[in-house]
Amino acid sequence: MPTTSSSETRSWFKSSHSGGNATECVEAAHLSNSTAIRDSKATEAGSLLFQPGSWASFVSALQDGRLR
Template identity: 45%
Template sequence: MEIETKGFRVDLSNAVWRKSTRSSPSCDNCVEVAFVGGAVAVRDSKNRDAGTLVFTPGEWDAFVAGTKDGEFDL
């Protein structure tokens, strides 16, 4: 499967998807991440066919930094 977005042409057919080691089998709100074609792809681990979000490396870095800084804490 190949998608084009944000100037990236991303081939997801050979993507190596990773799920957080903190996720448990009973968790229903997990995502999987793959680093492909210079982009970062994210999908729902329980509904893999629902679609894929693609982020630039800069967007991903900003998200990770915000997460570490507690920006998204309730």
């Protein structure tokens, strides 16, 4: 289960799967023992932190089309 986190100084990058328009932007940051994701339009809302196993399961489900 992901946990929430306040927005900290991290090396954020825009997801390559974000939509081509400015309304669907997801940013990610790889940390030493987790991955953080956030909405680039609402960075003050914080981020979700995923532990490595949870992140791998999430990405796999996206790639397999199990999440829409």
